[in-house]
Amino acid sequence: MRTPSEPTGGSRTRNISLSGNLLVITEDTDLLAAQLDGTSTATTAELVRAPLMNNISTDEIIPGWCCYWYDEKLGEYAYLGLRDKKFGQGAVKAFAPQIIVSGEAKGCGSSREHAVYAEKYAGVEIVFARSFERIYQQNCRNVGIITCDDFTVLDALLAGEELPLDAFTRRANDIERAIIDLGGLFGFNRETRKGTQSPIKPDFDAARPLNAVEKIIQSRLSSRNQCPEDAAVRVGESYFVEADVRFSHEYVTPMAAGMFAQQFGADAALAGPESCYFFQDHLSLAEPVLKRRANGLELIERVENLGKRQQEFATLSGGNFIGPADTGGSRAICHNYIVENVARPGDVIIGTDSHTCTAGAVGAFAFGVGATDIANSWYNREILVKVPAVIQVNLLGELAPGVCAKDLMLALLAHPMIQGSQTLGKVILFSGPGCASMNLDERATLCNMAVEAGGMTAMFEPDHVTHAHLALRGPAASAGTDVLSDQGATYSAVVDIELAGVEPMVALPGDPRNSFPLASVDTEVKVDKVYGGSCTGGKAYDMDMYASVFKQARARGVTVPEGVQAYIQVGSEAVMRYAADRGYIELFGEVGVSVLPPSCGACINAGPGVSESPDEVTVSAQNRNFPGRSGPGQVYLASPYVVAATAIAGRLSSVEDMFKTRTQS
Structure with missing residues (x-):
């Protein structure tokens, strides 16, 4: 089976017409399912005019457990996590859409390049959406999938017109267009090295006052697009920038390592391996959860292989391997470790995780990338940055x-x-x-x-x-x-x-952007599970906040009620020591909360705290609650204070209200 390493297609003279199926992802998932099973009576024009689904996350394009594969098997999993679950494995691949159409913010959430490969291996060549999330769109471009937000181009295709490639890329800048023309980032760099692709000289502005982001980008420009004297980087223009720190985790390292070997040779060396980090943090507590699933043994074997391949690559390449902890779990979640030990002001930091942006707290310009980008950066330290x-x-x-x-x-x-x-x-x-x-x-x-x-x-x-x-x-x-x-x-x-x-807030299930003041939730939300952890909620100060609430409960002799499972998960070994030194570990246990070692865990549907059925309700301190992200249940997002209060109340609760039901019953 072909591994995702060699984008196909790419020609400056290529013309495109609608020669295959078109799949319209509508808000009404029954309409979508009818397209896939051949029972749809709507015309394509009617479907495109129907309300289109917005905010399709990469968790929905491909669920986390499907990322244990990184070959053509991904095509069978395309859109398997889409909300409402109206179709099963292989349905999209069997339909073989040449074009997929949806609404705003396509590809939000994770940076997983597996999502675009799932579409590619299902037959997708072009994706239309009203708007795209940055990482998803860059991943599409890197692997040769065309993205377009101009629906007049779609109208022309539906009218039977044959269009030149530049009709789809007219809103891209010159470097982006060249990458698309040549079938992806590897094709672009290969042709540049061979001399068949002329070097593209990006445009610059005249010298002007710069904000901190622009200053960092300008200070790290690659030698192939250096800034002239008395000039400045231009917003919207793309430049190759040298990264100070590059990291990946076990979900992505094996895929990227395969790309690296195929593109640059089996003996290729990492540029600056001392600044490359490999984290085994996402799946370190997955086994107990996976055992409960029908194909659990197969999934566990896949997870073990991901870890082995990552460790082998890290060892052979000379990079820094941050692996499992002797006491269980991981030594740290990648983002916590980078902030605690690595990130510096002025650094450019890239990682194969959308939450790489965490290191911005230290004054670094840090952002998530996909597998192609990280593999390319291992070779030359470069990352293409469109000045934001x-x-x-x-x-x-x-x-x-x-x-x-x-x-x-x-x-x-x-x-x-x-x-x-x-x-x-x-x-x-x-x-x-x-x-x-x-x-x-x-x-x-x-x-x-x-x-x-x-x-x-x-x-x-x-x-x-x-x-x-x-x-x-x-x-x-x-x-x-x-x-x-x-x-x-x-x-x-x-x-x-x-x-x-600012007042206490909560995000209702389905999307972090479903956020409202906690006081506006006027119905009682009983909970089954409470989770305080992840890179967002597992830091030292988060432990202080959980502890401040649980101390009140202990003082009253109140514990987590029967029927509610409550977890606190630290983000690193350093945070575990911090919590232990302050007596928090004993405190959490005394009020009925289970303490977990570092791992991404429940946030990535791979550890204690995940939901097991659609009717389960969880209140979590993690960062996102897209459908299926942490299991099939309903996830509310809240602060560490609210998470802790909810654990004690057994229902979504503020700190002020957490004892009300208990004392009145």
């Missing part, structure tokens, strides 16, 4: 007691200047006097969830909080380079947030 527009979010004042960064981020997801597709591909730059009241862990929460807003990443400019964090690494550690925005720098929007006005 930057939204400046000014934080003013301080948060009220009992309100934290998770509440602020959920509030931002509902903000009129952030919600919808207004942040797609952009960077959120947090600034203003309110930043001084945010500790490093709280900054990490805000940056971590920038991708849930559709953003490329988020950043804080370095200050005394940053420097205090870096000082914990010891005097021999590099402090990086403080990069601050120039006076007069340009932003696409400026948003002022009065922190005192």
Whole structure:
């Protein structure tokens, strides 16, 4: 079977017509299922005019467990996780759509390139959507799938026209267009090395004041597109940038390692292996969960093979392997480890995980990439960056007691200047006097969830909080380079947030953007499981917040009620030591909460805390709750304070209300 390493197609003279099936992903999943089983009576024109499904996550394009494969088997799993579950394995591949059509924000969520390969191996050549998430669109481009948000082009195809490739790519810049023309990133680089592809000289602006994001990009430009004197990088233009840190985890390393060997040769060496990290963190607690599934033994074997292949590649390449812990689980979740030990101000950091943006808390320009991008960067340290527009979010004042960064981020997801597709591909730059009241862990929460807003990443400019964090690494550690925005720098929007006005929030099941004030939920939500963990909710300060609530419960002699399973999962061994030193581990146990070692665990549907049936309800401190993300049940997102209060109340609850039912019954 062919491994996903060699995109096919690509020709500057290629013409495209509608020669195969077209699949329209409508809001009405019955209409979608009818297309797949051949019972649809609607015309294609009627389907395209019907409400299209928005916010299709990569979890829905391909569920997490399907990513244990990385060959043509992926085609059988295309859209197996789509909401409502109206069709089964292999249905999309059997239909063999040449073109897929959907609505806004296609490909939100995970950076998994398995999603676009699932579409590719199911026959998809072109994806139309009203808008695309950045990583998904870049992954499509890298593997030779054409994306287009111009529905007049779709209309022309439906009318029977044959169109040149550039009709689909007219909104792309020159480098993006060349990559598409040549069938993907590897084809582009191969033809460039051979000299058959002329070097593309990107455009620059005249010198101007730069914001911190633009400054970092300009400082890291590759030698093949250096910035002339008295010039500046241009927003919307793409440049090759040299990465300071590259990392991957066991989901992606084997796929990328296969690409690396096929493209660059079996003896190819990593450029700068000391700055490459390989984490075994996503599936380290998966076995007990997988055992309960019908094909559990097969899945466990796949997981074990992923780990072995990753460790072999890391060892042979000379990279840093951050593997399992002796006491179970992982040594750390990749994002926690990078923030604790690696990220520096001014760094460019790329990782095969959409939450790589967490390292923006330290003043790094950090963002997620797919398998093709990481494999290419292992060889030459380069990553193609389209200079993003930057939204400046000014934080003013301080948060009220009992309100934290998770509440602020959920509030931002509902903000009129952030919600919808207004942040797609952009960077959120947090600034203003309110930043001084945010500790490093709280900054990490805000940056971590920038991708849930559709953003490329988020950043804080370095200050005394940053420097205090870096000082914990010891005097021999590099402090990086403080990069601050120039006076007069340009932003696409400026948003002022009065922190005192932020209240406890909750995201209702299905999407993190379904966020509302907790006080507005006027029906009782009884819970089956409570999960405090993941890269978002497993940091040291998160432990402080859980503990502050559980101490109140212990003082009253109240514990987690019967029938509710509650878990706290730390994000790293360092956080586990922090919690143990403060007596939190004993405290959590005394109130009936199970403590778990570091791992992505339930957040990726691979550890204790996952739901087992559609009617189960979970309240979680993780970052996303897309359908199927953490099992088949319903997941509410909330802050560590609300998660802990909910564990004690047995229902979705604020800290103030968590004892009400117990004391009145």
